Structure formats: structure tokens, C-alpha cells
Amino acid sequence: MTSSTALPPATLIGLNASQLAHLLQTRQLTAERLLTVCLERVAECEPQVKAWRHIDPAFAMEQARMLDSGPLRGPLHGLPLGVKDLFDTRDFPTGYGSPIYADHRPNHDAAAVALCRNAGAIVLGKTVTTEFATFSPGPTSNPHNVLHTPGGSSSGSAAAVGAQMIPLALGTQTAASIIRPAAYCGVVGFKPSFGLISRAGVKSLSESLDTVGGFGRCVADVALLTSVMAGAPEWRLPTGAGKPRIGVCRTAHWDQASPAMQHTLMTTVQRLSAAGVPVSDVELPDSFGGLAGVHDEVMCSEAFKALADERLNHPEGLSERLLEMLERGAGFGLKQTLAHRAALASARHQMGRLFAGFDLLLTPSACGEAERGLERTGDPVFSRAWSLLGLPSLNLPVGFGPQGLPLGVQLTGPIFSDTATLGFCQEIEALLQQ
Amino acid sequence: MTSSTALPPATLIGLNASQLAHLLQTRQLTAERLLTVCLERVAECEPQVKAWRHIDPAFAMEQARMLDSGPLRGPLHGLPLGVKDLFDTRDFPTGYGSPIYADHRPNHDAAAVALCRNAGAIVLGKTVTTEFATFSPGPTSNPHNVLHTPGGSSSGSAAAVGAQMIPLALGTQTAASIIRPAAYCGVVGFKPSFGLISRAGVKSLSESLDTVGGFGRCVADVALLTSVMAGAPEWRLPTGAGKPRIGVCRTAHWDQASPAMQHTLMTTVQRLSAAGVPVSDVELPDSFGGLAGVHDEVMCSEAFKALADERLNHPEGLSERLLEMLERGAGFGLKQTLAHRAALASARHQMGRLFAGFDLLLTPSACGEAERGLERTGDPVFSRAWSLLGLPSLNLPVGFGPQGLPLGVQLTGPIFSDTATLGFCQEIEALLQQ
Numbered sequence: 001m002t003s004s005t006a007l008p009p010a011t012l013i014g015l016n017a018s019q020l021a022h023l024l025q026t027r028q029l030t031a032e033r034l035l036t037v038c039l040e041r042v043a044e045c046e047p048q049v050k051a052w053r054h055i056d057p058a059f060a061m062e063q064a065r066m067l068d069s070g071p072l073r074g075p076l077h078g079l080p081l082g083v084k085d086l087f088d089t090r091d092f093p094t095g096y097g098s099p100i101y102a103d104h105r106p107n108h109d110a111a112a113v114a115l116c117r118n119a120g121a122i123v124l125g126k127t128v129t130t131e132f133a134t135f136s137p138g139p140t141s142n143p144h145n146v147l148h149t150p151g152g153s154s155s156g157s158a159a160a161v162g163a164q165m166i167p168l169a170l171g172t173q174t175a176a177s178i179i180r181p182a183a184y185c186g187v188v189g190f191k192p193s194f195g196l197i198s199r200a201g202v203k204s205l206s207e208s209l210d211t212v213g214g215f216g217r218c219v220a221d222v223a224l225l226t227s228v229m230a231g232a233p234e235w236r237l238p239t240g241a242g243k244p245r246i247g248v249c250r251t252a253h254w255d256q257a258s259p260a261m262q263h264t265l266m267t268t269v270q271r272l273s274a275a276g277v278p279v280s281d282v283e284l285p286d287s288f289g290g291l292a293g294v295h296d297e298v299m300c301s302e303a304f305k306a307l308a309d310e311r312l313n314h315p316e317g318l319s320e321r322l323l324e325m326l327e328r329g330a331g332f333g334l335k336q337t338l339a340h341r342a343a344l345a346s347a348r349h350q351m352g353r354l355f356a357g358f359d360l361l362l363t364p365s366a367c368g369e370a371e372r373g374l375e376r377t378g379d380p381v382f383s384r385a386w387s388l389l390g391l392p393s394l395n396l397p398v399g400f401g402p403q404g405l406p407l408g409v410q411l412t413g414p415i416f417s418d419t420a421t422l423g424f425c426q427e428i429e430a431l432l433q434q
Numbered sequence: 435m436t437s438s439t440a441l442p443p444a445t446l447i448g449l450n451a452s453q454l455a456h457l458l459q460t461r462q463l464t465a466e467r468l469l470t471v472c473l474e475r476v477a478e479c480e481p482q483v484k485a486w487r488h489i490d491p492a493f494a495m496e497q498a499r500m501l502d503s504g505p506l507r508g509p510l511h512g513l514p515l516g517v518k519d520l521f522d523t524r525d526f527p528t529g530y531g532s533p534i535y536a537d538h539r540p541n542h543d544a545a546a547v548a549l550c551r552n553a554g555a556i557v558l559g560k561t562v563t564t565e566f567a568t569f570s571p572g573p574t575s576n577p578h579n580v581l582h583t584p585g586g587s588s589s590g591s592a593a594a595v596g597a598q599m600i601p602l603a604l605g606t607q608t609a610a611s612i613i614r615p616a617a618y619c620g621v622v623g624f625k626p627s628f629g630l631i632s633r634a635g636v637k638s639l640s641e642s643l644d645t646v647g648g649f650g651r652c653v654a655d656v657a658l659l660t661s662v663m664a665g666a667p668e669w670r671l672p673t674g675a676g677k678p679r680i681g682v683c684r685t686a687h688w689d690q691a692s693p694a695m696q697h698t699l700m701t702t703v704q705r706l707s708a709a710g711v712p713v714s715d716v717e718l719p720d721s722f723g724g725l726a727g728v729h730d731e732v733m734c735s736e737a738f739k740a741l742a743d744e745r746l747n748h749p750e751g752l753s754e755r756l757l758e759m760l761e762r763g764a765g766f767g768l769k770q771t772l773a774h775r776a777a778l779a780s781a782r783h784q785m786g787r788l789f790a791g792f793d794l795l796l797t798p799s800a801c802g803e804a805e806r807g808l809e810r811t812g813d814p815v816f817s818r819a820w821s822l823l824g825l826p827s828l829n830l831p832v833g834f835g836p837q838g839l840p841l842g843v844q845l846t847g848p849i850f851s852d853t854a855t856l857g858f859c860q861e862i863e864a865l866l867q868q
Contacts, residue, residue, distance in 0.1 A: 090743075107538065111638075111742035118746045195642060196771070198739035204545075204634035231739050232767055305632035305665050308545035309524075312552045333666055337630070338850045416772045 127156025544635025561590025
């Protein structure tokens with residue numbers, strides 16, 4: 001048996017969370033050694049990437065040594081974890097990406113964080129979020145090219161995993177805040193079904209939409225993280241599920257996808273088809289073209305209410321961009337809420353029928369490669385409908401564009417089919433790696 | 435024009451929030467005078483009723499004087515307000531009914547609290563909640579008989595309004611935590627449609643169910659409070675809506691209603707019928723009998739996840755009763771979540787069709803009068819299905835039982851018909867007062 005102390009740092013850094021978990025669970029690797037290697041990588045990358053809002057290496061090392069000297073805590077035993085700074089943490093400041101909360105220090109962990117720690121994860125620090133998970137960015141850069149955005153709102157989590165500083169990180173998605181940064185940073189990001197994971201202790205933006213999820217380097221990584229956060233660490237990905245029936249959706253926003261993104265999606269379809277995966281085009285009902293707009297209205301309307309304290313008591317601490325969004329949200333009343341609800345009920349019903357013929361829908365994860373410049377985090381349009389419908393969605397990195405930045409495809413399954421969806425995504429991942 | 439200074443305290447105390455608001459808006463009554471009268475009433479009742487966890491008369495008086503010397507702030511200008519201690523407040527400790535949060539002092543207001551303050555309400559203090567809004571009671575007594583429970587979980591808010599210490603109070607409902615204490619304390623309680631009011635800054639128990647609402651002395655009071663919390667203070671109750679078509683539901687739990695409760699409901703039906711209101715029996719589909727059970731499972735399952743930090747890091751601070759509930763919640767996995775969701779979708783669909791023939795459903799608000807003893811807060815069974823379906827529900831006090839304690843009926847409308855539902859409830863209230 002190879003002792004992990006023999007593995008050089010470069011090899012360890014190259015392993016995914018699932019491989020590392022195996023080494024840690026079998027005590028072939030110590031939490032201290034893994035953390036040491038991660039911290040070296042942080043020292044190397046962080047000055048350029050700026051993924052962290054707060055990091056505490058000494059505190060993390062203390063926990064690593066405690067884990068090494070004690071019994072196995074759970075499936076995340078010894079894995080360093082980044083936590084988006086939208087989750088409350090009892091031993092780190094929690095700023096929600098806003099100067100209003102610069103001095104905020106909660107005494108409690110968000111439920112998802114408590115579950116990860118209880119499963120043995122070591123919270124290395126808090127990762128940068130945009131302002132209250134909206135569109136005003138933090139300082140984070142794309143690890144593939146620091147002149148480009150990492151995407152948002154889970155900017156730091158995606159960038160830290162993309163830069164291989166940590167194997168796993170927590171994020172949230174209201175519009176496209178997991179899928180888009182995952183695509184831009186070239187990592188796997190998973191947004192579970194709405195309602196699967198508790199949001200207790202996560203700053204509220206839009207109650208009908210906010211969803212907790214995570215980032216890793218492969219499908220098995222995010223499955224591991226999701227199972228722990230869902231309070232079901234005994235979950236196992238189905239094996240031998242067979243090849244999923246894939247519906248290719250160009251969506252109503254296809255012309256917003258860059259030529260490289262369009263080409264990559266179609267190449268992916270050809271590769272899957274060549275590998276024997278049943279792939280066919282799926283036409284979404286016309287009404288689906290309007291769902292991105294409904295999503296936008298629901299998000300603005302709910303944010304206007306959720307951020308009432310900040311808007312009324314600390315308006316000077318809000319960005320112009322956020323104030324505009326809240327202003328727009330103020331205009332939607334009960335009548336629109338009812339109309340949104342009716343549109344959603346109808347779309348859910350149609351979606352249910354659509355999934356009778358498919359296991360996964362395949363769409364672009366974003367409009368293309370990460371945009372140049374750090375002032376904007378990119379357009380969430382390709383994820384809005386799935387966020388509105390509460391469906392489990394995953395970004396799978398599938399290549400690079402002409403600027404040398406990652407491109408990803410989005411795989412979406414039926415509501416609460418998270419285990420099956422992840423299983424099918426893993427099949428696709430394996431086929432595309434061949 | 436009568437100056438309010440001429441109104442004796444007993445008269446002022448007897449007025450409802452809407453009447454008081456009119457006097458305050460027209461400057462016939464000062465906030466200082468109203469608060470003084472409320473504080474006298476608190477001094478008189480609080481030693482027995484124990485509705486408050488924290489109260490700050492001096493701070494409230496300071497705000498009252500500021501309001502009197504400034505412009506009108508909004509529709510709640512000068513009205514003293516009780517806030518359930520499940521809502522974060524920036525100038526009061528916030529304990530969630532748990533010793534774990536005995537020293538918790540948030541720096542921010544829950545969204546609903548911020549909106550009420552912005553509309554001119556004076557938060558007099560925090561009212562007693564059961565432990566995390568579950569079933570382990572605080573010290574509060576029923577204002578009609580201190581040997582009886584006030585109901586829960588919004589125990590202090592219902593009792594403080596019932597004792598006429600304050601005209602308005604905020605509450606939350608996950609199972610029956612507004613309707614039941616309102617019925618027990620003889621006040622109007624309103625649980626709006628799920629999703630109407632932001633829960634930002636409210637301790638999470640069960641994300642699919644937790645709903646913010648309020649207490650007052652009449653339908654117009656809770657409509658006033660709801661419109662402010664919904665961010666729509668321009669709401670007006672419809673007038674001349676006509677008589678609602680009422681469906682009388684005995685529900686699958688009819689035999690759990692006391693003879694007095696059954697008699698009171700049927701007497702109410704006769705009185706409405708005699709007043710020309712179209713009343714008819716409605717048979718709920720058989721499957722509805724199971725919704726209370728589904729509700730219970732969803733609540734336990736989500737609470738198990740939401741209280742992860744407390745369960746894992748502070749188990750010694752949780753009551754036996756709550757630990758049992760969480761233990762039960764641990765047993766439900768993805769498969770049950772899907773089954774619950776399917777049951778709910780089917781029930782919602784059937785409910786929609788049912789409401790084609792009715793404007794309001796009429797059911798008991800609780801099993802009967804408030805139970806004797808303070809160890810239990812009563813059975814939520816008559817509200818579970820409406821909470822699960824997210825429907826707007828209101829308790830209307832309609833008389834007293836053999837023990838001299840209040841009895842109430844529950845009026846429930848279609849989802850997001852909150853304005854119309856409140857309008858119809860007001861018609862019923864007026865007819866029953868004739």
C-alpha cells in the first residue's frame with residue numbers, strides 16, 4: 001500500500017475530493033498533510049485570485065490535528081472546505097458581501113455548515129460573495145485568467161476550487177450563482193432541488209429561489225457534499241443506471257450564446273451520440289421563453305421585501321446597482337405574485353410531462369467564456385428558468401473557448417430526482433472523459 | 435371634534451388598532467398618551483399573564499415622543515406593537531424561546547419588523563414564544579384565565595393583545611401557531627398566504643411552512659398590519675364585496691372538536707344562514723384526511739435540518755420534547771419528500787377546484803377552549819392542512835365555551851387571495867356582531 005506521505009504536493013492537489021476522502025478515510029493521508037498542501041496552494045494563488053474574504057490557517061490546522069488524532073468523524077473527515085460568505089459561521093466573520101455587515105460575527109453556524117463540520121469538514125475560511133448574492137462583484141478574479149470575472153454570486157467558492165486551493169466549497173444560487181461561476185472557473189457546480197437543503201442561517205435574498213449547493217472537481221465530489229448537507233450522508237450514487245435519455249434544449253436564449261458555446265454544446269451532443277447515448281432535440285413550450293422574465297420579477301420583488309432592514313436603515317451601504325434592483329422590485333404587487341404563481345404552476349406541469357421522455361436536459365451553462373473585466377459577473381439567463389422551477393442542475397466543464405477560458409454545459413433533471421440526476425451526470429462525465 | 439385627551443383610559447383600551455390609527459393619523463390622539471395607557475395596562479396584567487420576554491417602556495416612550503413631534507410616518511404611526519421573540523430585532527434581545535439564545539442580540543431587524551417600524555409602529559417589546567416555535571411552552575398564561583394555556587407558539591403575542599396590553603402583535607405559524615393562540619385568547623389572528631411576507635430575520639423551523647402573520651382585535655386590524663408587512667401599505671380592504679359563499683368543513687378531525695366547539699360552529703352557520711349568507715356543507719376529498727399527517731412529517735423533517743447547529747453543537751439546550759421531534763424528523767428521506775410533494779400537488783389541485791364554488795371555508799380554529807394547565811399549548815390539528823397548503827386563514831372569535839374561555843372559527847380562502855379573503859372575513863365579522 002502506498003503511503004500518501006509519498007505523494008508529492010502536485011499529485012495531491014490534482015486529486016478530487018472523492019479520491020482525497022478515500023485516502024483520509026483509510027488513514028493513508030492525514031488531514032494535516034492535506035491542509036498543508038492546500039495552504040501552500042493558497043499562498044501561491046490567492047494574491048492574484050482573491051477568492052477569500054477571511055481565512056484562518058492556524059485555526060484550520062488545529063482542527064486538522066484534532067481530526068488526525070481522533071476517530072473518523074464522517075464522510076468529509078479532514079477535507080478543507082470553503083464557505084461562501086453568505087452562510088453564518090460561528091468562528092468567522094460573516095459579511096454577506098456588504099459593508100453593512102463588515103463587523104458581523106454570528107454565534108452560530110448555518111445548518112449546512114453545521115452538517116459539513118459534523119461530517120468532518122475543516123472550514124478553511126469564508127469565500128467572496130457578490131453583494132447579498134446579487135450582481136455587484138467582490139474582488140475575486142478568474143483563476144484561468146485574472147483579467148476575467150470568475151462569475152457570481154458564489155465567486156470565491158468557484159474560484160478557490162478552480163484554482164485548486166480547496167477540493168470543495170459551498171455556494172448558493174438564486175438565478176445562476178452556482179452554475180455560471182462553475183462554468184467560468186471550470187469546475188463542477190451543483191444546485192440541488194429547491195427545498196432539499198436547509199437555508200437556516202443563510203442570508204435571505206429571494207425565498208422562492210435561494211438554493212444551497214456546492215462546488216467540486218467532479219460529479220462524485222458534489223454528490224458527496226450534497227448528501228451531507230441534505231442530512232443523508234448514507235446516500236450512494238446509483239451505479240449502472242444506464243445511459244440517460246438526453247433532451248437538447250437550445251432554449252429561447254440560444255442567440256445569446258457565443259459561437260464557441262454553441263459549437264461546444266453541439267460537439268458535446270455529437271460525442272454523446274457517438275458513445276451511444278440517446279440524444280434528441282427537445283422543443284420547450286413557447287411559454288418557457290417568458291420564464292426568465294418571471295424569474296427576474298420574482299427575484300426583484302422578493303429581494304425588495306427581504307432586504308427591508310438594509311434598505312430602510314442602511315441605504316448608504318447599498319450599491320447603486322442593488323438599489324435599482326430593489327426599486328424595480330417595489331413595483332410588483334399581489335396581482336403580479338398571483339400571475340407569477342400561475343405561470344410557474346403551468347410550467348411545472350408541462351415540465352413534468354416533458355421529463356417523461358428524458359432523464360436530463362442539456363443546455364449551455366452560460367453565454368460563453370467568462371467576460372473580461374471584474375465589473376460584471378456575467379448573464380444568468382441560461383439558469384433562470386431552472387432556478388424558478390426548482391430543478392436540480394449541474395455544470396459540467398467540457399472544454400475551453402477561443403480565449404482559453406472554460407466552457408460548461410448544464411445538465412438538469414426532474415425535481416427531487418437529485419440522486420438519479422447526479423448518477424446520470426456521472427455517466428455523462430465518464431463518457432466525455434473517454 | 436372630541437379631543438382624545440378627553441377619552442378615559444378604559445375607552446382607549448377598548449378601541450381597536452384601526453380606530454386608534456384613525457385618531458393618531460388625525461392627531462386627535464398622541465402616541466405618548468396611547469403608550470401611557472398601554473403601559474398602565476401592562477403594569478396591571480403582566481404579572482399574571484407573563485406575555486413579555488423583554489419590554490422597554492422608556493425606549494418606547496422616547497420613540498412615541500419623537501413620533502408626536504414629527505411628521506406622520508405611515509399607517510402604523512404611533513401604534514404600540516408586540517413582536518414574537520422569533521423575529522430578530524436590533525434593539526431588543528432575541529431568544530427564539532431557547533436558552534441557547536439567552537444572550538443573543540442581533541444588530542438588525544427582521545424584514546417584517548423593519549417594515550412595521552418604517553410605517554410608524556413602536557415596538558414595545560418581545561413576546562414569549564415556545565421553544566423555536568415548537569411545542570415546549572414559555573411562562574405565558576391565558577388572559578381570560580391564568581390557569582389555562584394561551585396556546586402556542588405565538589403565545590405572548592396572542593395573550594398581550596387578548597389582555598388589551600397592546601393593539602397589535604406579530605406572530606408566525608408553522609402548524610397552528612397563530613390561529614390556535616388567537617382562538618384561545620379571543621383575538622383575531624391572520625396567517626397570510628405562504629410567501630406573501632418575507633421571513634428574512636425570522637428563525638427558521640420548517641421552510642415549506644413557516645409563515646409570518648399577526649394579531650389584532652378585528653379583521654381590519656390584521657389587514658392593516660398585513661398590508662404593511664407585505665410591503666403594500668396602499669392596500670385597501672374591498673368594500674361591498676357582497677356576501678361570501680361559505681363552505682362548512684367538518685374535516686376528518688371533527689370528532690376531536692369538543693361538543694362546545696361543534697355547537698358553536700353550527701350556531702355560527704345558522705346565524706350566517708339567517709343573515710342571508712349562502713352557506714353549504716363541503717365534503718373534502720378523502721385524501722385530505724391525510725394532510726395533517728403529511729404536514730407533521732414535513733415539519734419534523736425540515737426542523738431536523740434547520741436546527742442542525744443547535745442539535746449538533748448545543749444539544750443540552752434543547753428540550754426533550756423537541757429532541758424527540760427532531761429524532762422523528764431524521765427518519766424521512768428523499769423518497770418521503772417526493773411523496774409529500776406529490777400529495778401536496780394533488781391537494782393543491784383539488785383545492786383550487788373546490789374554491790371555484792366557495793369564497794371561504796369555515797372550520798373550527800381549535801379543538802375547543804384553551805386547555806387547563808401551562809404544560810401544553812393545545813393540538814394544532816385543525817390548521818395543519820391549511821398551513822401545508824399555504825392558504826390564508828383567519829381566526830374569528832365567536833363566543834365562549836362552558837369554562838368561560840373564548841372559542842373561534844377559522845375562515846380560509848384561496849391562495850394569494852389575501853385581500854379578498856380579508857374583505858369577506860370582515861363581512862362575516864360585521865354580520866355576526868349584529
